[in-house]
Amino acid sequence: MNPTDKVDDLLAKAGAQWRADQPSAPEPDLDRMLHHKRPRRWVPALAAASVAAIATAALTVLPGGSEPSVAPSTEKPAVAQGNGSDPDTVLVRNGDRVEMSGEVIAAPGKSPIYCAPHAEVAIGYPSGKEPAPTCSADISVKLIGVDLDRLADxxxxxxxxxxxxxxxxxxxxxxxxxxxxxxPTVVTATPSPRKDAVPCPTPSGGWPLIASNIDRPEVSQWLAARADQIDNPAMLYPEGASRTKPMVVRIGVAHGDLGTFRREFEKVYQGNLCVVRATFSQEDIENIQNALSPLHQQKLGITGSSGPGLEGGDKVHVSLLVFDEKTRAALAPIGLDKLALNPAVTPLR
Structure with a gap:
């Protein structure tokens, strides 16, 4: 054995002895933890595909740079618009009276612009080294008559x-x-309720406190094999998040019979279960995201997109600068009925 091997062997033995001498980790106080922070509510094996699809969209929507964003922008006032109704209610045409809320940028020698809310790389610059604010042309609006002395923040x-x-x-x-x-209009995030609403009738006597095997590999694999049929299962806590309270797995079935799915699933699954009708399967969402992805490169002012979310839903959410005729024509082949639009610039009618 050469000297280097001897040193490596001694270090390995010393490390093993040190680990053996350490006390066991304390049992976590889950009740205290869960009282302040909600537990994971998305079945992990199935979440990966949807997270990847959403992340892909988020990483391709950033304007004015070759590097994708790895963090959301700092909080800024914004106007929440899209509600999934008729998209033509937010269609903007020349001559329309519109409103917008958010950042205004005025560079020397240039017209001031409004910049739509968007994700940007979070970098901690030293004081005095911060770059000047900029905004890509596809998500900005030229402003005439804005009073820079009346801007907030x-x-x-x-x-x-x-x-x-x-x-x-x-x-x-x-x-x-x-x-x-x-x-500026400030949108305040609504905190998540302590108790989840389960979209199934509550059993007589309430949901029982029983163990669930939703995290078992065989269950995850069974569900993952049906990504073309179901949405992303969610873990719901109708009496509040705690290990002493019941948990219900909610699964939306987009294609196929609900009763048949439930009977087949219960052959591998044990625990509280709520099976409901869903609009989109995981594969449906991925297909819509894939269709949206090329549009990010066309400088149409699309700033982000995401699926229906953990609670289910019947729309894919799309954030954009403005829904005009050009953007409408680009999104129409995907199916406007499948999209909930959230434009930064909206008409006042």
Whole structure:
């Protein structure tokens, strides 16, 4: 044995002895932890495919840069618009009176612009080394008549001024002539309820506190093999998240008979179960995401997309600068009835 091998052997033995001498990890207080933080509610083996699809969309929507985003932007005021109803209610045409809320950027020698909310790379710059704010042309709107002195949360970096505002004006070819300017609209996130709503009738006497084998490999594999039929299963806690409270697995079936699915699934699954009708299967969502992906490269102002979410739903959510005729024509082949649009610029009618 050469000297190097002897040293490696001694280090390995010392490490093993040190680990053996350490006390066992304490039992976690799950009740305390879960009281403050909700447990994982998505079946892990099935979540991977949908997370990948959503992440792919998020990484391809960033404007003005070759590197994908790895973190969301800092919180900024925004206007929540899309509700999944008739998309033509948010269609913007030349001459329409529109509103928008968010960041305004004014660079020296250039017209001020409104920049739609979007993901951006989170980098901690040293004080005084921050880059000047910029915005890609496909997600920006030229502004005429905006009062820079009335912006909220203003800053100036390398001569570029930026701030927040809610603006109302007339839309014309990606230019807005401002008629009203007020404080930005702040959207407050609604906290998740302590108790989940289970979309199935509650059994007589309530949901029982019984163990679930949803994390077993054979169950995960059985479900994963039916990604073309079901949506992403979710773990719901109708009496609050705690190891002393019941958990219900909710599965949406997009294709096929609900009763047949349940009977077959219960051959491998043990635990509380809620089977409901779903609009999209995991494969359906992936196909829609794949159809949206090329549009991100066409500079249409699409800033992000995501699936229906853990609770299910009948739409794929698309965030964008504006829903105009050009964007409408690009999204129509995918199926506007499948999309919930969330444009930053919306018409006032």
């Amino acid at each position: 203003t800053s100036t970096i390398k001569g570029v001024r930026s701030g927040q505002a809610r603006l109302v004006g007339i839309w014309q070819d990606r230019t807005v002539t401002v008629q009203e300017q007020t404080a």
